[in-house]
Amino acid sequence: MKLLHGTTAMVTGSTRGIGLAIATEFAKNGATVILHGSKKSRYGLDALNMVKKYSPASSICFFDVANRKDVARECGRILRQHPKIDILVNNAGILASALLTSMTYTQWDRVIKTNLYGVFFVTKAVLPAMISHKYGRIINMSSIAATLGDWGMTNYGASKAGILGFTKSLSKEVARYTITVNAICPGLVDTGIMDNVSAEYVSKMLAKIPLRRKASAAEVAQLITFIASAKASYITGEAIHINGGWV
Known part of the structure; x- marks a missing residue:
């Protein structure tokens, strides 16, 4: 039986990059996936078509995760259509690098x-x-930036460190309901989020990684698929790093 057979999963920020890789891997493993984008675009339709190859009942929604009213309205609508959401991956995120x-x-x-x-x-x-x-x-996407920090990332590092604290605390609150909460902390991943970062900076980061390469989005998605499965039932409150040895 597939790892996520019969489950319903919602993945925010899943029209491209790591989010799309997660949604696709979930679908391949038997989940019905609710994809998410911040606004309607061709990326969203392309992503949905890709995921539907493996999970025809999958769908997509659009809202701004930073807008509380939008989130409440759209999640309410989704829950009327899918009263049982087994897996939530909070993947939506942005970069806006600058020195403080x-x-x-x-x-x-x-x-x-x-x-x-x-x-x-x-x-x-x-x-x-x-x-x-x-x-x-519940799987929250943090980052190696939460623990290492880096130039120009005070806002990003603070946001991702906040996710670690949120994850630890929530895991204790909901364990009695058989709900696990974990954070994933990727290092350098080969996705579009790094498109605006200079090649020189990327080379410097690669030099710090013992494996001397970026992770693929698929590698991150495969880890998350395991954490989302019943096989990971005793893992909660953890910050799980996937960074090629970058410490």
Whole structure:
């Protein structure tokens, strides 16, 4: 039997990159997937068509994870269609790199609201249904930036470190309902989020990684698929690193 047979999973930020890799891997492993994008685009339709090859009942929704009212409205609609969401992956996130001395308040706010508030808003909207069914897997995408930090990433690092604290605390609150909560901390991954980072900077980061390469999005997705499965029932409250030995 496939790892996620018969489950329903919601993956935020899943029209491209790691999110799409997660959604696709979930579908291959038997889940019905609810994809998510911040707004309607060709990426969303292309992503849905890809996932539907493996899971025809999958669907897509669009809302801004940083907007509390949008999240509540759309998640309410989704829960009326799918009263049982077994797996939630909070993957939606953005970068807005700048040194603190030149970082604007808008750059700070956008990253914190999307990366951290978004996790809070979506989890709060979906969690009651998990509690009602006494089962769930919540997986929050953090980053190596949460523990190592780096130049130009005070906003991003703070948001991802906040996710670690959120994960640890929530895991204790919901364990009695057979709900696990874990964070995934990728290192350098070969996705579009690094497109605006200079080649020189990427080379410097690769030099710090013992395996001397980026992770593929598929490698991250395969790890998350295991954590989302029944086989990972005793893993909760953890920050799981996948970084090629970068410490």
